[in-house]
Amino acid sequence: MSPSSGYPPTRDIELPPSHRWRAYWIAVSVAALTILDLSKVNVALPAIETALSADPTQVQLIVSGFILTFGLVLVPAGRLGDQRSRRVLFLVGLSLYLLTSLGCALAPDATLLLVFRLLQGVAAGIQMPQVLGLIQQLFVGAERGRAFGLFGATISIATAFGPTLGGLLIAVGGEADGWRLIFWMNVPLVIIVMALAAWLLPDTRTRSRRPLDLDPVGVVLFGLSVLAFLWPFLFTTGAPGDDPRRWWLLVVCVFFVAMFLLWEHRYAARGRVPLIPFSVFKRVSYRNGVLVSTAYFAGAPAMFLLGTLYLQFGLGLEPVFAGMVTIGFAAASALSSWVGGVYVSRIGRPLVVWGLVGLLVSVGGLVLAVIFTSPEWTPWVMAAVMVLSGLAAGVVISPNQTLTLAEVPVRQGGVAGSIGQLGQRIGTAVGTAVALALFYATVYREKGTEPDVVVFHDAYAVGMTSVGVFLGLALIAAVVDLASRRRDGEAPLPAAPDQTP
Secondary structure, three states: OOOOOOOOOOOOOOOOHHHHHHHHHHHHHHHHHHHHHHHHHHOOHHHHHHHHOOOHHHHHHHHHHHHHHHHHHHHHHHHHHHHOOHHHHHHHHHHHHHHHHHHHHHOOOHHHHHHHHHHHHHHHHHHHHHHHHHHHHHOOHHHHHHHHHHHHHHHHHHHHHHHHHHHHHHHHHHHHHHHHHHHHOHHHHHHHHHHHHHHHOOOOOOOOOOOOOOOHHHHHHHHHHHHHHHHHHHOOOOOOOOOHHHHHHHHHHHHHHHHHHHHHHHHHHOOOOOOOOHHHHHOHHHHHHHHHHHHHHHHHHHHHHHHHHHHHHHOOOOHHHHHHOOHHHHHHHHHHHHHHHHHHHHHOHHHHHHHHHHHHHHHHHHHHHHHHOOOOOHHHHHHHHHHHHHHHHHHHHHHHHHHHHOOOOHHHHHHHHHHHHHHHHHHHHHHHHHHHHHHHHHHHHHEOOEOHHHHHHHHHHHHHHHHHHHHHHHHHHHHHHHHHHHHHOOOOOOOOOOOOO
């Protein structure tokens, strides 16, 4: 074991290429199922509100509570996977996901639906870090770039196709019970993936005489820090009744973060393994990559959500048709993610920079389409612009993932990946809260003074300004990383680090 890392040595997985890719697709299917579930529920919120007489806070938490518990579990689960067995944690997470999906599908009221949804977020947080850790362990060099390219393509399809699938299931099942099909659909899919994971995933168990070190105090302080930070954003709706006192929790967050950092420093000084290996942030590529992905996920999911809201409330489209506007994004991003994964080893960070530029252009295009096209043409023009967005997004997600983890040792792959995933979930929560607050604040301000179509396209335009700002921040982080790479004379993709302890 490396004394500097405190992590037990991670055994290399020696498998034939066909076996590696088989294990890879099982792991990626788990990630796709999780992200698909996150995006397809968004379109079902109006139906859930009507069917279960849910209040606005419960409706908000059905989505944001999932994100919260997902984020709280990510880092501890990633650390546990690094120290012991990713395969076991896959099966634990999938088992819990199966049970909570059943609970959501059968929930008789909004309260129980919310409880099962929170537990479903825990299940997602257990299994997602194992995906990135396993990819790190299975592949190195350019082959890892291709693996992350296909991973990005799969995630893009799941993210963009989710609203369409959710709308279709509501149309099939009806307004009262169609939303239940969204959760019923998970049951056979999870059973299939569980069987394949138990049969085909390689044994990644790390054998160590050292007792398991989970840093329980660090876990609690970390969880309280995340909870205090996310809480005010998750409960921001833009309605006049929003309580501004919730923002004082950010001060509480600063206190918990300071306590967490102090504890982790003292814990490491005693020769123990801290929850987060802060040495990973000394790698400029990792630090900048996490900033890029956090800012990107603050903007991109909000762009989908604002589009769905505008098409349903502003233009009166049915959920299934509102969701179909994003199909072009899904197809285009799948293609460009694969291309980005292939060429990231040759081109590197410029791929991400140009992708973010394309996304900013498409944000402007979407706003212009809403404001200046006639209502019957607006969905078609937005769908066309979404194709450009998809092409641009594909060369952001997968290349950035590859560049972010390129210099991270495999023994830290799970926790490093889970920190990045936590940044994405925090970005999603913050970006969605800001965009929704701007959207609904504009609706409440202009309602009754302007025609509805004007009110909602103004609300969409105002909300999309936050999307542009977050994507602009991602672009700045990517340019800074590109400049540092060129200054240091680094290759587009650094050589894979030594995987031995």
